[in-house]
Each structure stands twice: as C-alpha cells, then as structure tokens.
Amino acid sequence: MKSRMVFLLLVILVGSPVLAQQLTIESWRNDDLGIWRDIIIPAFNEQYPDIEVVFAPTAPAEYNAVLASKLQAGTAGDLITCRPFDNSLNLFLEGHLASLNDLPGMDNFSDVAKSAWITDDGSDVFCVPMASVIHGFLYNQDVFSELGIEEPATWEEFLALLEAVKADGTYAPLVMGTNDQWEAATMGFQNIGPNYWEGEEGRLGLIDGSVGYDDAGFVAAFEALAEWQPYLTDGYQAVAYPDAQNLFTLGLGAIYPAGSWDIGTFNPQVDFEMGAFRPPPPAGQDTCYISDHTDIALGVNTASSNQEAARTFLEWMTTAEFAELYTNQLPGFFTLSNHPINVEDPVAQEFISWRGECETTIRSSYQILSRNAEVNNENDLWNASAQVLNGTLTPQEAADFVQSRLATWYAPQQ
Amino acid sequence: MTASHYRPRKGLGHWGQVLGTHAALLIYTAFALFPVLLVVLNSFKSRRAIFRSPYALPNRETWDLIGYQKVLDGANFGLYFRNSLIVTVGALLIILLVSSMASHALAAYNFRGNTLMGLYLAIGIMIPIRLGTVSILRLTVALNLVDTLWALILVYVAQGIPLAVFILTQFMRQVPGDLKDAARIDGASEYRIYTLVLPLVRPALGTVAVFNMIPIWNDLWFPLVLASSEKSKTVILGAQVFLGQYVNDWNAVLASLTLAMIPIIALYIIFSRQLIRGLTSGAVK
C-alpha cells in the first residue's frame, strides 16, 4: 500500500512531456468548452496540424482573479480571452497583452468593433474582436398563443401584455430574479435603458460629463425597470440566474429578459417554440435603440513562448471561416468582423435583424466609467438595479446613488 | 478511563430518558442528512421529476441516469479522483511526518526558544493563507512546480502544520518521561526514541489526519490558481467547472454533487474511529 503511494508520487514528479507548439487559451466561457474542443479547434487543426490548442476555461466569476494571479506569476496561457474595455486595457498597459496592430486580417474589423480593445488614443489595438451580444426578450410562443397575446411594439403594450399574463395566473409573466444582481442591471437596466437615454448619445454624454445618471433619460430607465416589479417570478429576490433559466425552459413563464447568448443554452432544453422581440420603446418614440454589446475578444500573452503560433491562431480568427463557425455554433454570439455571415438559428436571426431597425449602443458603464476600484460604476448599477426591483430604492434614489458615487472620482462628472 | 461504570436504575424514568434521547438524536440526524439525501435521491431522476416530485423515490418512470452520463462524458472524473487522492494522502503523510517530528522536539526537549518556536508555528492558524496567493504562485514558478500536484501538496502541508503541531505537542507532552529515559539508558539514539513515541500517539495522529483531510480535499482556491489544467484538476475543481458549465442542467448538477460527496464521506467513515479515539484520549479537553 505504502509503496504504491510512493510510486504514484513518483509518477507525478516525472510529469508529462511538453509539446513545442502547444497553445493554451484562457477563457471564462466554460459553457463553450465542448464547442471549442470538438469543432473550432479541429477546424483550425485542419489547416495547422502542428499547433496543438487547449481551451482551458475558468468559471466566469473567478476568471479575472485567477487570470490576474497567473499573469503576475507568469503562468498564464498563451492566448487570453479579453473582457471589453478597461479590464483588458489595464492588462495591455501592464505589458501582459501584445499589440496586434500589424496582425494581418485586422482590417476585417470596423473601428466600432475594435473600440473595446484599443488604447484611449487609438494607437494600439490588443485583442481580436470575436463577438457581440444583443439584449432583448425571449418568449414562449405556446404561452402567447394560448393566452392570445402578441409581441408588443411599444412599452405600453408590453406592460398591458404582462398584466394579461398575470391576470391569467398560470404563468410567471416575467422570468427574472435579483439574487445574483447582474441580471437586474444587464438584462434589465441596460436592456431597456437605451430607449430612454437615446443610446450612444446618453452613453457618451456620461463619459464627457454633459449628462449624469440623475438626468431624465437614466432616471426614466430606472422608472421603467421599477414597473417590472409586480410581474416578476414569485420570490424573485432569491431567484438566481440558473433558476430563472430553468423556470423559462421548463415552460413555467411567458417572457424572459435575455442576452442573446441564452439562445444557445435554451435551444436544446425547450420543448416549445421560442420567439424574440426587441426592447419596446415608449409609445410615440420613432427611433428604437438596442444594446449590441462588444463582449469578447482574444489577445496574446506577451510572456508566451509560442508567439508565432499564437499569432497564427489569431490570424485564423480573423477569417470568414472562424466567423462563420463561431456565429453558428454559438447562436447568440454575433461576429464583429465585416464578413457577411448567414445566421442559421431563427431566433438568433431575429436578434441580429434589429441591427438594421434600431440604433445600437453598448452598456453605459463599460467604457472608462468602471475604471475605478472601490467605487465601481458597474457594481453600483448591479446593486441599484437589484434594489429598484426589490423595492428597497426608488428609481430617483437609485439614480442619485449611482451618480453621487460616480462623481466621487470621475472628474468630468464632478 | 476508570473501569467502574455507573448503571442507572431501569425504571420507567429510565425508559423515558432512553426514548427522549433517541428521539432528539434522530430528529437532529434527519435534519443533518435531509439535504444530502435530497440531492442523492434526485440525482437519479429525470429533469421534470426533480421539479414535480422532489421527495419521491425514483421509480420506473422517473429513473434517469442522464446526469451521470453527462458527468462521465463531460469531465474526466476518474483522473480528478486520482489527483485528489494523491494530493490529500500525500499531504497528510507529509504533515503527519514533519509535524510529529517538530512536536517531538517541542515536547521532549527543553531547549532555548522552545516557547517562541511553538508560538511561531501557531501563528499560521490566524491568517487566511489565501492572502499569500500571489507570492505562493511566484514561489511555485521559481521552484518549477507550476501545474503539478506537488505545488498543492506543499501548500497544504504548510497550511496543515500549525494545527497539527499544536495538537500533537499536547499529546506528546503526556508521554511519560521515564519511558524515554529508560530507552536512553538502553543506548537508544534520540531518533530511535522518536520512533518509540510515535505509536503511543496514534489516536492523535488520526485526529490530525481527519481535521486536515477535510479542508484539503474540499479546497477550491489553490487548485484553481496553482494547478487548474486538465491533467492536475482535483475533484472539487472539476465539479465546480462542471457545475459552471451545466449550471441550469439539474440532472448534471445533482449527479456531480453526489459524485463529489461520496469519496470524502467514505474517507471520513474510515478515519472516524481514530478521530474519536484521539479526541477522547486526552489533550483537547
């Protein structure tokens, strides 16, 4: 028994041989492990059989902390999945991400696509944009036809529809919880908000200081969010993200405030037809706005000993082949490249069609405003949005709270 | 312990006491086990049955091993078990060896700085070792131990030493000095004396083993940071990654929870006899 133990310990000591051309990808997308392993990497290896690629994801909540520790110690993988804006910008400024200005194929991306992974002065781009995600609402078509209701075109119709589902009493009108907080901010506030703060105008106004979170548009967004409260699932204060997903896919709810990435998760689980509608603007407003958020990109770790192979992989990621694979294998992640891609999934198709109908913007807190550590705009929005839905803050109080915290450190807002 | 056992009279009051004690213990045991059993029970059922009838035993209609199938297809749990076992057993053996040696030095010899050394070795109980993560990571890089199970073993040994030395020293102080002196007269070396003392504190070693085994087996943080690649993943990390991947797939979630619980419960049952012997034979009272 003891000698076997010693033997086992020796086995670990010797370890496994290291291949010369092995790339490890750090990522928070552990949901996509199978698709990378079985489809994307084999497709890459058809052209580059000598480069072995390992997709090594960490759970989203721990990704930043674990990546930061590994980068500091020099043990991180060769390719780093980039969060948008400041998180990756800091990694670049600290010298962990390489500049990709000269990477062939970067001209397949528009300036807007690259905007989330570029220095403030625009001189260096450091990640290859992979995909954006779009917010909207998924609904259960069976429930809609059973109750005789239709997709709403305006906010007022939306509320009337929720009232109708509630009056019927069989289904939860709006399936979302506030336990994890981020859904309240991301699927709630940032989903419906752009219609009220007029998309980019409001977002850029926050950055240059011409408007604040306590101005009309943003307060109106919190007010609209507060109107959801009567229609949320029973006990929504303790409903976590996976709980909400289960409620919806088990057919117990009517409408699910979604990120487009949910499509891919839900498809194999639902036994009803899913439909989608975009965040409905208030009656009388002609322009609609959607959140088409630059979400995910890939960069090279400067400490990697396989720079050549890493760049080869990134170059491949700029091609139409990768864009096609990624968009259609992961429905709900929409390529940021200029390649014309035919989106196969009907629900994903619906989401991407809104790009032609509405003005697009990204989440208000992501660029510059969440640069600060302890007073962090994104965290404050999570907290405030969840509290508005929980009824512990009024919309005005929430707006004032977020604004006053931002003003503690952000000069243009002081 | 003394040989005389107090025997209460077996009257009506006695049987009332017996029933009351059993009832109280049974209720609490049920309370302790209910959540665990609920998970195990439902891991064998279909997704709808989990929601519709969570308390029912799985029957022919609801019996479904899809969760286990997904776990076995989606994650290499066999390898993870092996890794966890190597790390836990390896760290335990080293903790027991080095701590018992240090405790022997503290308990048997009255050298300069004895008290200070005891205090120094106890400081570690007070600070979360997680705080030193980045330094530990740099250290493992410098020692070329990144992504090996050795990195984990060494960190766990360092983490386990304070409590182990604390407990073992107290037990070793109770070993009578005459015994050591007699051995010395017989010409035994100081090292030989250590090997004579060791079997006398076996229950204490069992106690230390159980108290260290639990946090080592269950740790998520250091596997995540020090050894997160597929080849060196531990069960808890594997289960956590798996949970993240299938977080809304309750079959898979419950199956992986069940698989992650069973080995540690089995290990505990194996060691529990030693644990109680160790606890009841002195020191900690």
Added chain:
Amino acid sequence: MNSKRRKPFPIHIVVFLAPAVLIYTLFMIYPLIDSLRLGLYQAGEGGTEVFAGFTNYRTLLTSNIWAPTLWNAVKNNFIFFAVHMLVQNPIGLFLAALLSSRVVRGTAVYRTLIFTPTVLSVVLIGFIWRLILSPLWGISKDFLSFFGLGQFNQPWLGLESSALIVLSFISVWQYVGIPMLLFLAALIGIPDELIEAARVDGATGWNVFWRIKFPLILPTVGIVAVLTFVGNFNAFDLIYTTQGALAGPNFSTDIMGTFFFRTFFGFQLQPGNPIMGATIAGVMFLIILTGVLLYLFGWQRRLQRLEF
C-alpha cells in the same frame, strides 16, 4: 552571541524541527509577510512601490469610500460569529451531552451521521442549500406548509433583513459537528467517580450536568469559542458561493473575507487593488489576533486562577 558557556545546540533537535519549519516558513510565513507588507506601501511613479506607513490603514478606517464598507463587513462578521456562538455551540454541547450520557446505544452511528455535513465542501453545501431555499424548487415552502406555516415562507436569501442570518444558520448546520466532537471528547474524559458521587447524593441529571460536568469542561468551552472566532473571521466560501463576491442584496451579507477577496482580486469590471486588499487582510489579522489574545490572557488566566 554570548552563549559560549552553554552546550552547542543539539543537532537532533534541529533535525526534528527543520522540515516543518522550512516548509511552513517558505510556503506560509513568507507569502503572508510578503502580502501584508504591501499594505504599508503605495503605488508610486511608473509602477514602483513607495513606503507609506499606516496611510492605507488610515484611509481604510476613515475615508467616506472605504470606512462604511469596512464597518458594514465588521458588523456583519460579528453577527455571523454571534449566531455561531449562540446557536452552533449550544447545539453542539446539547448533542454532545446526549451522546455522552450512556443512556442509549448506537451513539457512534449518530455521531458519524451528524458529522457528515462537516466533511463536505462548502461549494457543495452552498449549492445544495441554494437549491433547497430556491423559490423554484419550493422545498422550504413545502417544509413550512407541513407544519402549517406555509404563509411564512419568504425568499430569505434575497432579502436584506434575513439573508445574513439564514447564511449563518447554513454555516451552523454544516459545522455543528466540530464543537459537538470537542465537547464530547471533554465530557467522556470526566472521571466517573465524580458523577457517581453526585448521583449518590441525589442530584438529578440536569443538576449533575450544570454543577459538575459543565465547570469541568470550561477549558473546552474556551477552545471552542476561540476556534469559532478564528474560523468565522476567515470565512468566505459560503457567502461567495451563494451570494457572489458582491455579497448581496445590497452588501447585507458582506463579511471580511468577501470584502478582502473583492478588493484584492477585483470583480467583474472592478480592477483588483492588491494594496488595499492587503490592508484589509491586515485588519482581519489584527481582529483575529485580538480575539486570540483575549482568550489567552482573559479566559485562560481566569480559569487557571479558578483551578488553584
């Protein structure tokens, strides 16, 4: 050194101590000091670190940004600790008293089963309880309805008023095995003669327990209290698994461990701040040290006086 008159330090003692001291110093003390040291520095020009004395500690304790978060975490941590002291340890003592009473057989089985939750990972425990309390599965509602209390069911983990208390109870549920075993060990160790003598004098079980047994296990009460204190102020995993690093709702479940983690490593878009993180860890260390010293010099001294 002026120790020439003494014998040279015996080599076998060095051999016995060396392995433990080396591993412990290298993998625990050095990393901890290296990290705590950071709390005394501030970021200077071009990524350098400048010694700043206790400036960071002053910021943490007094600034409008940091102080309210810190005191909130300290307050919550004391509530967390209070629940353990008032619920976990008395239940542990009660169970130990039952198990040691020698009235019933099969105590080993009870003891093993009751200890089961203690051996499980907090990741699993958090997950299990979140499922059970989830309004989706409705277990807690069914449970209360069984006792006719269905209307009192609430989304406890989501309410500011109840989330921390409920999480404390989950932690109590998991860890009650530890005080139980320690008390049990102490109770079994009490010589039978003492108890027999009291019985002969006509004392009831209740009296025997409080007059004879309890005073004798006071040292264990102290050890349990200090272990609880140290454990609770290092706690992190349970809150993190169930409520996330933002310890919601509205930071009502934020304790020192989650505050430290969020600050040191960052969270989501929030960048990590190792310097303030190390400062928070320094405060944690001081709180725990104070508790341990109070135990050593308050409780133990008084006990010694009582004994002699």
